[in-house]
Amino acid sequence: MAQVKKEDVRNAILEATLSLVREHGYINTTMVQIARRAGISNANIYIYFSSKLEVFFSVYEMWLQDQVAQLEVRVKAAEAPRDQLHILLEGLLRELPAADNGFSNNLIQAISTAGSGEHDSRLVIWLRQRIELLIKSAMPHMRADAARRKRFVQFLVMTFDGCAVNHHFGSELRIDKKTIADLVEIFDKS
Known part of the structure; x- marks a missing residue:
C-alpha cells in the first residue's frame, strides 16, 4: 500500500528544520534531529523529501x-x-x-x-x-x-x-x- 503524504507531517518537518538550522546551522543539523523534533521516524522524512x-x-x-x-x-x-x-x-x-x-x-x-x-x-x-x-x-x-x-x-x-x-x-x-x-x-x- 502506498504511503499517503500528510500536510501536517510535512509542515512539522519544515518547522523542525527551520528551528534546528536557526539553532545549530545547516551543517550541524542532522536528519535524525529533524525527525526527532518533528515527532516522526527518520525514515518518514524521506517520504516527503529526498535529502x-x-x-x-x-x-x-x-x-x-x-x-x-x-x-x-x-x-x-x-x-x-x-x-x-x-x-x-x-x-x-x-x-x-x-x-x-x-x-x-x-x-x-x-x-x-x-x-x-x-x-x-x-x-x-x-x-x-x-x-x-x-x-x-x-x-x-x-x-x-x-x-x-x-x-x-x-x-x-x-x-x-x-x-x-x-x-x-x-x-x-x-x-x-x-x-x-x-x-x-x-x-x-x-
Missing part, C-alpha cells in the same frame, strides 16, 4: 520569499528612484545577510556541501527576477537596457552571497551604511 538539502531548500525558499516580500514593500513605498535604490541595496547587502542571526549563510553552507547535480536553481532564478523588477523602478536608466540590467542583478546576487558569508566574520567585513551610500552615489543616474 537534507531538499528539506532545507524548502525552508529557505519560504524564508527568503518572506524577506524579499518585506523588502519589496519598503522599496515600492519610496517615491524617488534614488531612495528605492538605497533601500534595495541596504536590504540586500546589510539587512538580509544579518536577518535571523545570519540565516542566509546556511544556504551557502548547504550548497557548499552538496554534490554535483543536487543544486536547485529555481530559487536563485526567482530572486534574480524579483531584484530585476525592483531595479527597473529604482534605476530608470536601466529600464531599456535588459542585458546591462541582468548583469547588474547578477552582481547584486553575488554580492549578497558574499555579504551572507562575511556576516559571520564580524563587523569589520560587513558592508556599512557609508558603503551603501557610496554605492548609491556610484550607481544612481537619475
Whole structure:
C-alpha cells in the first residue's frame, strides 16, 4: 500500500528544520534531529523529501520569499528612484545577510556541501527576477537596457552571497551604511 503524504507531517518537518538550522546551522543539523523534533521516524522524512538539502531548500525558499516580500514593500513605498535604490541595496547587502542571526549563510553552507547535480536553481532564478523588477523602478536608466540590467542583478546576487558569508566574520567585513551610500552615489543616474 502506498504511503499517503500528510500536510501536517510535512509542515512539522519544515518547522523542525527551520528551528534546528536557526539553532545549530545547516551543517550541524542532522536528519535524525529533524525527525526527532518533528515527532516522526527518520525514515518518514524521506517520504516527503529526498535529502537534507531538499528539506532545507524548502525552508529557505519560504524564508527568503518572506524577506524579499518585506523588502519589496519598503522599496515600492519610496517615491524617488534614488531612495528605492538605497533601500534595495541596504536590504540586500546589510539587512538580509544579518536577518535571523545570519540565516542566509546556511544556504551557502548547504550548497557548499552538496554534490554535483543536487543544486536547485529555481530559487536563485526567482530572486534574480524579483531584484530585476525592483531595479527597473529604482534605476530608470536601466529600464531599456535588459542585458546591462541582468548583469547588474547578477552582481547584486553575488554580492549578497558574499555579504551572507562575511556576516559571520564580524563587523569589520560587513558592508556599512557609508558603503551603501557610496554605492548609491556610484550607481544612481537619475
